[in-house]
Amino acid sequence: MTxxxxxxxxxEKGISRAITRIAHEILEKNSGAETLVxxxxxxxxxxxxxxxxxxxxxxEGIKVPVGLLDINLYRDDIHTKLDQPIIQRTQxxxxxxxxxxxxxxxxxxxxxxxRAALDAxxxxxxxxxxxxxxxIDRGHxxxxxxxxxxxxxxPTAKTDRVAVRLNESDNEEFVIVDKSGTGKKAGQKESGxxxxxxxxxxx
Amino acid sequence: MKLSSRHLLGLEGMSAEEIxxxxxxxxxxxxxxxxxxxxxxxxxGVTVLNLFYEPSTRTRISFELAEKRLSADSxxxxxxxxxxxxxxxxxxxxxxxxxxxIDMIVVRHxxxxxxxxxxxxTASNIINAGDGRHEHPTQALLDMMTIRRKYGHLNxxxxxxxxxxxxxxxxxSNIWGLKAMGASVALCGPSTLLPYESERFGxxxxxxxxxxxxxxxxxxxxxxxxxxxxxGLFPSMREYTNLFGVTAExxxxxxxxxxxxxxxxxxxxxxxxxxxxxxxxxxILEQVTNGQAIRMAVLYLLSGKKGEEA
Numbered sequence: 211m212t213x214x215x216x217x218x219x220x221x222e223k224g225i226s227r228a229i230t231r232i233a234h235e236i237l238e239k240n241s242g243a244e245t246l247v248x249x250x251x252x253x254x255x256x257x258x259x260x261x262x263x264x265x266x267x268x269x270e271g272i273k274v275p276v277g278l279l280d281i282n283l284y285r286d287d288i289h290t291k292l293d294q295p296i297i298q299r300t301q302x303x304x305x306x307x308x309x310x311x312x313x314x315x316x317x318x319x320x321x322x323x324x325r326a327a328l329d330a331x332x333x334x335x336x337x338x339x340x341x342x343x344x345x346i347d348r349g350h351x352x353x354x355x356x357x358x359x360x361x362x363x364x365p366t367a368k369t370d371r372v373a374v375r376l377n378e379s380d381n382e383e384f385v386i387v388d389k390s391g392t393g394k395k396a397g398q399k400e401s402g403x404x405x406x407x408x409x410x411x412x413x
Numbered sequence: 414m415k416l417s418s419r420h421l422l423g424l425e426g427m428s429a430e431e432i433x434x435x436x437x438x439x440x441x442x443x444x445x446x447x448x449x450x451x452x453x454x455x456x457x458g459v460t461v462l463n464l465f466y467e468p469s470t471r472t473r474i475s476f477e478l479a480e481k482r483l484s485a486d487s488x489x490x491x492x493x494x495x496x497x498x499x500x501x502x503x504x505x506x507x508x509x510x511x512x513x514x515i516d517m518i519v520v521r522h523x524x525x526x527x528x529x530x531x532x533x534x535t536a537s538n539i540i541n542a543g544d545g546r547h548e549h550p551t552q553a554l555l556d557m558m559t560i561r562r563k564y565g566h567l568n569x570x571x572x573x574x575x576x577x578x579x580x581x582x583x584x585x586s587n588i589w590g591l592k593a594m595g596a597s598v599a600l601c602g603p604s605t606l607l608p609y610e611s612e613r614f615g616x617x618x619x620x621x622x623x624x625x626x627x628x629x630x631x632x633x634x635x636x637x638x639x640x641x642x643x644x645g646l647f648p649s650m651r652e653y654t655n656l657f658g659v660t661a662e663x664x665x666x667x668x669x670x671x672x673x674x675x676x677x678x679x680x681x682x683x684x685x686x687x688x689x690x691x692x693x694x695x696x697i698l699e700q701v702t703n704g705q706a707i708r709m710a711v712l713y714l715l716s717g718k719k720g721e722e723a
Contacts, residue, residue, distance in 0.1 A: 280441065283445075283453040283454070283455040283713075284453065284454060284455075288455060288717070293415065294415065294713070294714065294717035296414070296434075296437075296438070297438050297441040297442070297713070298441060299440060299441045299444055300444055300445075329454070330453075333448065333450040333452070333453070334448060334449065334450070335449065
């Protein structure tokens, strides 16, 4: 079980409802699923990407390709961090050219991760569009990034800690906001050893 | 988990955890070299000097491509077109190039210990691309990656290194790396080309190829160098081929799911027949591809350690 204390802002049902709504919004905006591919940012973003694709298949009956993206090689702070992130494997086994890409992450914060992800996706080809879906938008953007689909907007202070736990990766499921200000570091998204990164993953 | 040193001088003393980190990272980079755009911005702003005092095709191109694919800036140095021909010392050469603000040096040299020497007189991260008869760590890492990709693990496999094992830096690095990862290692070659002290290496020595490869999983064949033949270390190439050449007939002694490896360049018809080199169990070209991924991984992992204590 998690060691994080704080207010639960989404429970398992809440997360499920948010994903269902995002899937419907995606289908509405793109007039169906024919042109869609879903790419999740490692690690919880890819868990959410699979769920969104499954939901789209349930609603529309179309299987949407799902990819997994590790953005660490595209970070702008890779040489300024004390610890290097462990590089995970990117798996985008389909063509993104002329597709509407749904990019999925768990928490949207400064926008730097999304900036890196956009660079990475463009290296695979020229999509028709890239749309951003996030479970939590906690604000404090440092880059001009705006999500197209949001599970829940949560007003936070920079010192707050937002913890997303999903069954696939953590065997538990909820979103907690720790407002004690005792998070690891101001301006740093919560991440534990299970995330596969070292020193935290700045969003 | 991170590497304990900011240099890669050899695999002797490197732990299984560190080797696994390099191999796992290389798997991620292997994906990049399969992409339509084989380039990531990771090492943007990092300058790498390829300091090759000895001829090399594969290793040099592999390092250079690895650097380019990570968006590093590469400078290539070759002895024959440099001030070395005017008598400039290695230390002065490196110090002068370093004054142009480089971050990492990939060095190949005919003398053992040159990479270590450079760690003592420069601030750059040093990667050994082959020093004398000592070590060639990235070659052994790519060999291990190739074996691991085929079998899924290295632990418990029986690997035979055949040929001029005494003078081979590839063999030395392979021994340390494979043993750290739990494989059993045997060396096979003419007794004049075997090391004196097998105890130090903890390996089995064979002068009979059939005995050595009986039941083995992997045979890694080393090149016979013409200069060794002229030094009289074995009677003739023809005799060597008869006794130590890996042929399709001999491969029947190996395990059914066996692997044939060669670090190149190959002397076809001497240490390996074309039938074996181009056969189904040969992973020789796979080794070359994996080499680039390994070098990208090493450059990436060491690049984040600039200025840390060695």
